[in-house]
Amino acid sequence: MLEDIRKNKKLQLLIGFIIGLFFGFFLYIGGVTEYDVIIGQLLLTDFVVLKVMMTAIIVGMLGIYIMKGRQLVGLHIRQGSIGSTVIGGLIFGIGFAILGYCPGTVAGAVGHGAMDALFGGVVGILIGSGIFASLYPSLNKKILNKGEFSHLTIPEMFGVNPWFVVIPFVLLILLILLGLEYLGI
Amino acid sequence: MDWTPYIAGIGIGVLSCFAFLISDKPLGCSTSFSNTSGMIERLFGGKKTEEKEYYKKYKLGIDWQWMLVAGIVVGVFLTSVISGGFVIEWVPSTFGEKFGYNPLLRWIFALIGGILIGLGSRWAGGCTSGHGISGALQLAVSSWIAVVMFFIAGIATAMLLYGVV
Numbered sequence: 001m002l003e004d005i006r007k008n009k010k011l012q013l014l015i016g017f018i019i020g021l022f023f024g025f026f027l028y029i030g031g032v033t034e035y036d037v038i039i040g041q042l043l044l045t046d047f048v049v050l051k052v053m054m055t056a057i058i059v060g061m062l063g064i065y066i067m068k069g070r071q072l073v074g075l076h077i078r079q080g081s082i083g084s085t086v087i088g089g090l091i092f093g094i095g096f097a098i099l100g101y102c103p104g105t106v107a108g109a110v111g112h113g114a115m116d117a118l119f120g121g122v123v124g125i126l127i128g129s130g131i132f133a134s135l136y137p138s139l140n141k142k143i144l145n146k147g148e149f150s151h152l153t154i155p156e157m158f159g160v161n162p163w164f165v166v167i168p169f170v171l172l173i174l175l176i177l178l179g180l181e182y183l184g185i
Numbered sequence: 186m187d188w189t190p191y192i193a194g195i196g197i198g199v200l201s202c203f204a205f206l207i208s209d210k211p212l213g214c215s216t217s218f219s220n221t222s223g224m225i226e227r228l229f230g231g232k233k234t235e236e237k238e239y240y241k242k243y244k245l246g247i248d249w250q251w252m253l254v255a256g257i258v259v260g261v262f263l264t265s266v267i268s269g270g271f272v273i274e275w276v277p278s279t280f281g282e283k284f285g286y287n288p289l290l291r292w293i294f295a296l297i298g299g300i301l302i303g304l305g306s307r308w309a310g311g312c313t314s315g316h317g318i319s320g321a322l323q324l325a326v327s328s329w330i331a332v333v334m335f336f337i338a339g340i341a342t343a344m345l346l347y348g349v350v
Contacts, residue, residue, distance in 0.1 A: 006209050015208055016249035019200055020256015021263075023212065026200070028261045028270075030193025035277035042336075042343035048190045053317055055194020056201065060322035063202035073205040077320065078310045080327020088309025089316075089331040091301055093338025097346060099298025100277065102313035103306060104214040106299070107254050111261025113273040115288075116295040122218075124299015129219035130226060131300070132307035133239040139308070140238070154324040165324055181186060 002072070024108050027052075033108030035100040035116070042097050047180050054177055058170045065166050075153070082147030099124065201319060210249055211323070213315030215306035217254040220245055222303070283347060309334070 005011060024033075030052040031037045040046025067073040096102055099121050101109050106125065109117035132139075151157040155165045197212075204210050223245045227234040235245060265271040275288040284290060306312040309331050311320060317335065320328025344350045 016252035017256040020253035021260035024257035024260025026193040026196035036279040051190035056197035059198025060201035077325040089334025090338040092305030095301025096339040097342035107257040108261040112265035120295020124296040125303035126222040128300040128303020130222040136239040
C-alpha cells in the first residue's frame with residue numbers, strides 16, 4: 001500500500017503541496033520567515049532559528065530512526081566532500097547573511113508580502129542556480145569531488161549502532177535548548 | 186517563555202517523518218530553484234538546456250519538491266492573511282535601521298545574497314532545509330559539516346555587515 005502511494009505520481013505532487021502548506025505554516029508561526037529573526041540569529045542576538053531547527057532535528061531523528069528500524073523508510077544522504085560541502089557551504093553562508101533568508105524561508109517570506117524576498121532573493125537564487133548549472137561540468141571535474149568524506153553517516157563513521165549516536169545527540173540538543181532558555185535568549 | 190519555536194520545530198520534525206514515510210523524500214528546497222531556473226532557460230534554449238550535464242542529472246519539470254516550495258508560499262500566505270500578519274514590505278526593519286529604508290539598496294543586497302545562495306546551495310548539494318534539517322536528522326556527515334559552514338560564514342558575514350566586529 002505504501003509502495004502504491006509512493007509510485008502514484010499525481011498523488012505525490014498533491015502530497016508534496018500539502019506538506020509544503022504545513023511546512024509554510026510552521027515556518028511562519030515559528031517566526032523564521034522574517035529577515036529580522038534570521039539576521040538576529042546570525043548576529044547571535046536571537047536564537048529562534050536555532051530553536052526551530054534543533055527541535056525539528058531531534059523529533060525527526062527519533063521518528064526516522066524508529067521507522068528505519070522497522071524498515072518503513074530508507075535514508076537519503078548525499079556523499080559530501082571538502083570541494084563540494086565545505087566550499088559550497090561557505091559560499092551559501094555568505095549569501096545567507098547578505099540576503100537574510102534561505103531558499104525555504106525566502107519562499108515563506110514571499111508568502112507574507114516581503115518584496116525584497118520576491119524581487120531580490122528569489123530572482124537571485126534562480127540566477128545563482130543557473131550559473132552553477134553552467135559551471136557544473138568544469139566544477140565537477142576539478143573541485144566537487146576533491147577530498148570526499150569517507151562515510152555517509154556519523155554512526156557509520158564510528159562503526160556503531162545508530163542509537164548509540166541518536167540518543168547522545170538528542171540529549172545534547174535538549175541540553176543546549178535548556179541552556180538557551182535558562183539564559184533567556 | 187515563548188513556546189512557538191518549539192511547536193514549529195516539532196511540526197517540521199513530524200512533517201519530515203511524513204515526507205520520508207509517504208513520499209520517500211527528504212524535505213528540501215534549493216533543488217526546486219535550480220529546477221525552475223532550468224525551466225526558464227529552457228523557454229529560450231529549448232533542447233540545448235535539457236542537454237546540459239547538470240539538468241541531465243537533475244531532470245527538469247514540476248516535481249514533488251517544486252510543489253513543496255509552492256506549498257510553502259501558499260501556506261505562509263494563507264496563515265499570514267488569516268492572522269493579520271500579511272504586509273507588503275520592501276525593506277525589513279533591522280536592515281532599514283542600519284542601512285536606511287531605500288528599497289533599491291535592499292534589493293541589491295537581496296539579489297547579490299540570492300545569487301550566492303543559489304550558487305552555494307547547489308555547490309554544497311543542499312540548503313538549510315535539505316542539509317540543515319533533513320540531512321542533519323539522518324545524521325549525515327556531509328550535512329552536519331555543511332550546516333556548520335553555513336553558520337560560520339553566515340555569522341562572520343552578518344557581523345561584518347552590521348559592524349559588530
